[in-house]
Amino acid sequence: MLLGEHANTARHEAIRASGPATDTPDIAVVGAGIIGVACALRLARQGLRVVVIDQQDPGRGASFGNAGHLATEQVFPIADLSILKRLPGMLMDPMGPLRLDWRYLPRALPWFTRLLLNLRAAPFQRTVSGLRALNESSLGAWHRLLKDIARPDLLRQDGSLLVFEHPDSRQAIEALQARMQHQQVPVDYWSATSVRETAPQLSERIQGGLFFPQTGHFLDPYRVVCELVEAAKTSGVHFLKQQVLGAHLQADGVSLITDHGPLTAHRVLIASGAHSAKLTAALTGKQVPLDTERGYHLMLPHEQERLPFAVTSLERKFIMTPMADGLRLAGTVEFAGLERPAAMERAWQLHRLSAGLFTRDLNAQAATPWMGFRPSLPDSLPIIDRVCDGKVLLAFGHQHLGLTQAAVTAELIAQIALPATAPLSDGLPALEPYRLDRF
Template structure:
């Protein structure tokens, strides 16, 4: 990460004409900051953490353009009790957080009914259709084309009695013009020789892309942003005060210094941490932290060739520059509670069932991580302006699809701010839709 970071005082003294602030230096905020630079703004990026080191750091890095359904659908509701009661299943809510999570789950239940779920699928599909081309434009612009890899994706099943699930998936994908094919036996083994021979069948998506490594991509985005004259402030945003002419941003540093900066435009891209800032400007958004876990095996980057989703075990395996990564779990659990340690053990067990030879290594190395996906009950992000203060805008709430939709989100938001007609209708992504 480049060291061209400015203190608050330096920015106040030397960049009094700063016009555009982006709050949040995850992958969405970084893409918005670069897109704002391309639009001619002088941009200041603000985060209390190192760019790319929060939620964006630990995901699987694959552009999940085939994942078009919201998290909540009638089928998911029918399967939820079984998944929830399974001690090795993907769904959990920490007991200490159940009461706090209840209002979110109530909205989730309503959003999971047939009609709203179908609307969600239509919206997610539109964003995902545009996602890869937007990433091509973003990475080509900064000379990092090689970080976008057309690697293909596999969804695998354990037993032959689930072939009907694969057939249903293929039918649905073809209805949305998403290329895929059924593979089994020798064809599956040729695609992924290391996969367990006990697996029955899979659906292969040849057009799915991935990023070489999510943190490395965030580094590349940030370095390009700084080289183009951007400013980065390490600070917490403690208050937003918008009016018709400007947005004042109150900042607090680790040293306790407090400063107020004024901007012509401010975009809140702070993931789950956006919620408290929105409350200050009269917006109550049901945003929750959906905790996700990963285990990364740093010496096994080349053990698999594609991203792999286990339909039975609900985890993704991804070959990244940082290593082979196993990603999974879905916990509505807030941002303050520590990880549930047994979840890492479950991830390892699931990984071993899929890649048994990996665990025969005598000196197998691995690392653990937990992050906080910003999730809204309808599984759709917010890409919008404040209904009263047009100078204040928002891009957050992408749940499992932050990496997938980051680049297209930035383009859509800047189009909206410049009063251009976005390539995708944003009506379903309003900040006040709840």
């Protein structure tokens, strides 16, 4: 579900669903976001008959409105122990950067309890190792995927910058730099002078920051999905605009129940983001502790030349990414489930947060707000796996790293979908940290 999006008719028509396949597909991919589409393309390029099913047009979920940042530097869990001190503020401040709707608290408490348990030393290290392995492979995987569809121009590998404003934040920045270096994340400290030499429109308030050279950003995340869809169609992938209501295993495959009737495939890939838990439970019997980070953005169409790359504020806790259609402000997180209406004031709050970060305030004329759902598991790792005798593949739970990890996830899914006798690719992460049976 998307709210407040600025529609682009030409792009919308470019990815209209094609007709159904006549033969039983080898794999039915449930979910037409960036991960599902990238996986479908990889699977089709291996010669498999693939159908993609989603109740929305491709790319109209969280993939439409993400921050566009290829965040390979983010190797730590989505929260730390300070969340305990912040809990009262999360409940009381509707405009805070991390918000927990008090009405959702009873449902969220078990998930947050598991999150806190995963911050103990051993599970914390497993999370960091798992995130590192995916992120270190992500940039190369994206270059391969974009080269494969002849669109390397969609990605800018210009790095990204985390800035701070208050002198007393320097200690936190230096501590973060040390933690990043310990995890072998490429990072450089930039002085205030270096920041303004590269991004002269940032204000004199900026004291310095950390520059991450092995990161990048997409000029238009939705366009990336569109291009992958077109490449997938060329490779024989069929797209069906249907809602999957249920599923069950059969002797020769999987039967999906949709609002257009039953659909049978030899295998199914569940890649439907925050909506993946119900179908996973139906097919595997496993109740996955999947929750959703409701993310907001504000798109500023008159701010196309403000920044050379993505810039994040340490104190204000949001990111600004330059795109083809303007400057996207993103980063706020809300835990309120899948049902409650969007609080679009949180999107507009991002513009207020930007005040004072530039020599001239950002122009919010004709700005468009958006909200979408990021699928999150309490150990901050996705599920990428092959279960039920190979009939069920899983690729969901990437939290706010779905765009970053989509290409490498597609390579992993393509690898485990191969027959057991096929050689495995070198350089991809081991699957063990992402298995379903860890829950």
